[in-house]
Amino acid sequence: MPHDHHDHLSPSGHPYRADNDEPLSYWQTMEIAVRELLIEKGVSNAAEINAQIDAMDARSPADGAQVVARAWTDPAFRERLLANGSDACREMGFDIGALQLIAVENTRDVHNVIVCTLCSCYPRNLLGLAPDWYKSREYRSRTVKEPRKVLSEFGVSVPDGVQIRVHDSTADMRYVVIPARPEGTEGWSAEALADLVTRDSMIGTGLAKTP
Amino acid sequence: MTEFDGKRWHDMGGAGAGPVVPAEHDFALWEKRVDALMVLCSTKGLFTVDGLRRAIEDMGPDVFENTTYYDRWIAAVNQNLIEAGTYTLGELGAKMDEVAKRGETYGQAARG
Amino acid sequence: MMPPGHIRTPAYLRGKTGWIERQLGPFGNPEQQAYGLLGDKLTLYRVRFTMAEVWGDQAERPEDTLDAEIYEHWLEPA
Numbered sequence: 001m002p003h004d005h006h007d008h009l010s011p012s013g014h015p016y017r018a019d020n021d022e023p024l025s026y027w028q029t030m031e032i033a034v035r036e037l038l039i040e041k042g043v044s045n046a047a048e049i050n051a052q053i054d055a056m057d058a059r060s061p062a063d064g065a066q067v068v069a070r071a072w073t074d075p076a077f078r079e080r081l082l083a084n085g086s087d088a089c090r091e092m093g094f095d096i097g098a099l100q101l102i103a104v105e106n107t108r109d110v111h112n113v114i115v116c117t118l119c120s121c122y123p124r125n126l127l128g129l130a131p132d133w134y135k136s137r138e139y140r141s142r143t144v145k146e147p148r149k150v151l152s153e154f155g156v157s158v159p160d161g162v163q164i165r166v167h168d169s170t171a172d173m174r175y176v177v178i179p180a181r182p183e184g185t186e187g188w189s190a191e192a193l194a195d196l197v198t199r200d201s202m203i204g205t206g207l208a209k210t211p
Numbered sequence: 212m213t214e215f216d217g218k219r220w221h222d223m224g225g226a227g228a229g230p231v232v233p234a235e236h237d238f239a240l241w242e243k244r245v246d247a248l249m250v251l252c253s254t255k256g257l258f259t260v261d262g263l264r265r266a267i268e269d270m271g272p273d274v275f276e277n278t279t280y281y282d283r284w285i286a287a288v289n290q291n292l293i294e295a296g297t298y299t300l301g302e303l304g305a306k307m308d309e310v311a312k313r314g315e316t317y318g319q320a321a322r323g
Numbered sequence: 324m325m326p327p328g329h330i331r332t333p334a335y336l337r338g339k340t341g342w343i344e345r346q347l348g349p350f351g352n353p354e355q356q357a358y359g360l361l362g363d364k365l366t367l368y369r370v371r372f373t374m375a376e377v378w379g380d381q382a383e384r385p386e387d388t389l390d391a392e393i394y395e396h397w398l399e400p401a
Contacts, residue, residue, distance in 0.1 A: 020240065020318030027282040028241050028317045033306035034289050035248060037298045044251050052247035102369075117224030117333050119264055120280075129246070131235040135280055141226040144335065146383045153231050164387040168224065171331050171367055171392035172350045217325025218334040225335040225378070258359075265329040265357035294359060 055095070059128040063094050064176055065197035067126070068208075069190040071103075072181045078105075085176065089126055099125035104167060105178040106204075111158050112165045113151065113204030114175045115143040121169035123176050127199060134203065144168055154205040177201065179208040220272035221264075241317055242281040249288050258291035266290040329357035332397045336389075340401045341372035344390055352394065366395045 038044045067089055071078040081088035085101030101123055104112040116122065117140050122130035133139055143150050147164050151157070158164055167175045179201035185193060188211075200206025238246075253260060266287035267274070274283060293300060313320040324337065331353050347369060351362025370393050375385035 020321070021316050023315055024311065024317050024320045025282075027278070027285050029307050029310050029320065030289055031241050031245050031248075031281075031285045032310045032317075032321050033303060034285065034292065035244060036310075037302060037306055038248065038252070038292075041298060043255065043257070043297060044248075048251065049244065049247045052251055053243045056243065056246060056250070117335075118222060118331060119267075129238060131233075132280075133231055133233050133235065136231060136234070137223060137226075137275065138228040138231045141223040141228040142231070144224045144333075144389055145378055145381070147387065148383050150231055154233070160384070164384070166387070166389045168333065168389060168391040170333060171353070171394065173347060173367075173369075173392055217327065219327070219330075222330075222334045224333045259351075259353075259356045261329060261353040261357035261362075262359065268329060 056124075056129065059125060061127050061197075061199035061202065062194070063089075064123070064127045064199070064202045065194040066190070067092060067094070067103075067176070068178050068197045068202065069194035071178050072193055073188075073190045078178075081178070094126060096125040099123060100173050101126065101176060102167075102173050103176050103178055104165065106180045108180070109161075110163050110165055111151075111204065112167060112175075112177045113143060113147055114167050114169065114177060115140060116169040117141070117144055118168075118170055121174060123174040126174075126176060127202060131199070151205060154200065156205065156207060177204045179206075182208050182210045184211050219268060220275065221268045241321070245281045245285045245288065249284055252288060252292065252297075257295045257297060258288075262291045262294075263287040329354060332393055333391065335377060336370075336372065336391055336393070337397075339372055339376050341370040341376065344369040344371040347392065350394070352396075367392050368395065368398060369393075370398070 035049065039046060067081065070092065071081050077088065080091070081103045082105060085103040086096060086099055088103070089096050089099075089101060106112055120130055120135035120140070122134060124130065139150065144166055147166050148158055169175060179197065181193070182196055185196070196209040196211065198206050198209060201208045249263065252258060253263075263284070264287075267283045270283065270286065278286075289303070292298065293303070310320050313322070325334065345368070346366060348367035349364035350367050352365050353362065356362040369390050372389045372391075373385060374382040374387045374389060377389055
């Protein structure tokens with residue numbers, strides 16, 4: 001739906017990107033033309049395109065948070081998630097399409113962080129679309145060389161005794177980090193735990209919230 | 212240019228850069244549409260994600276600074292659809308001219 | 324080797340020595356698929372490197388590691 005409040009922050013607190021009431025750009029002109037040609041040629045139709053947009057909008061970090069919380073509370077599920085991330089997500093009912101997912105686990109000794117230096121590969125079919133900073137030159141360039149410094153810019157200080165494992169998503173797999181379960185959450189339900197799991201904690205640029 | 216070692220612009224790992232700016236935005240309708248076209252056409256076998264990446268890489272280094280993410284993706288989707296024979300350059304040009312005449316804003320040109 | 328085309332092996336890892344973390348695949352060769360060709364099916368490996376190997380003296384912490392997925396034709400025994 002068109003909206004006209006581009007001067008304001010959205011409910012999620014982020015600015016809206018210039019949209020329907022901004023001057024038409026060259027690339028927007030191309031998008032309209034390509035979409036209409038695809039419909040005229042019978043390759044797609046408006047309903048299918050809208051359904052795809054809705055399917056993508058429905059995916060969010062809340063889905064990944066449920067997966068992480070289940071792994072924290074169900075040891076057998078955790079094993080399955082580490083063995084085959086895609087199958088474990090499908091088992092929970094998430095429509096992740098062809099996503100080939102590897103889950104990597106933070107422990108007392110290891111902190112994982114995900115990057116894609118060649119483009120901006122991201123587990124979009126589980127977590128939704130990637131944030132802008134994940135696609136930035138700064139994040140893509142520096143995370144493989146100075147991860148500790150990059151993490152410090154996100155407010156995450158990794159102790160010297162903890163090894164960092166950087167994962168560069170160079171090919172067909174996508175990655176999600178299972179953050180360490182916060183202390184003081186013994187006995188919590190998976191539902192309550194999921195509220196502690198942030199998007200950034202599943203990229204590795206954040207930690208799970210502490211209660 | 213004799214200094215060029217063959218490393219391509221998109222291959223950014225290890226290059227120096229400034230602090231990560233924690234920017235993010237909610238996606239506009241036209242961006243979501245580009246994303247949907249990319250997924251649908253690749254699912255239908257009209258191109259591969261590798262074909263899209265190749266098109267973006269071949270646009271050259273300036274494109275990363277001068278265009279947005281979804282600007283580049285629609286350019287790459289279009290390039291691959293032309294290569295797949297889905298429509299011709301003539302059809303594209305005529306359609307873009309017609310769209311541009313519909314109005315000043317995206318909402319007017321897209322008719323919603 | 325720096326061929327001027329669509330390659331999924333990052334330049335910063337070329338010529339570096341790591342070890343196989345796990346085997347994946349087979350997956351179509353992106354160097355063909357990027358150009359409208361059917362990709363040969365290749366084994367993909369997750370290869371782990373130490374930061375010391377990748378960055379030498381410039382490593383932020385030598386014992387930290389970096390994993391990347393690399394297709395078989397970019398690998399040789401070390």
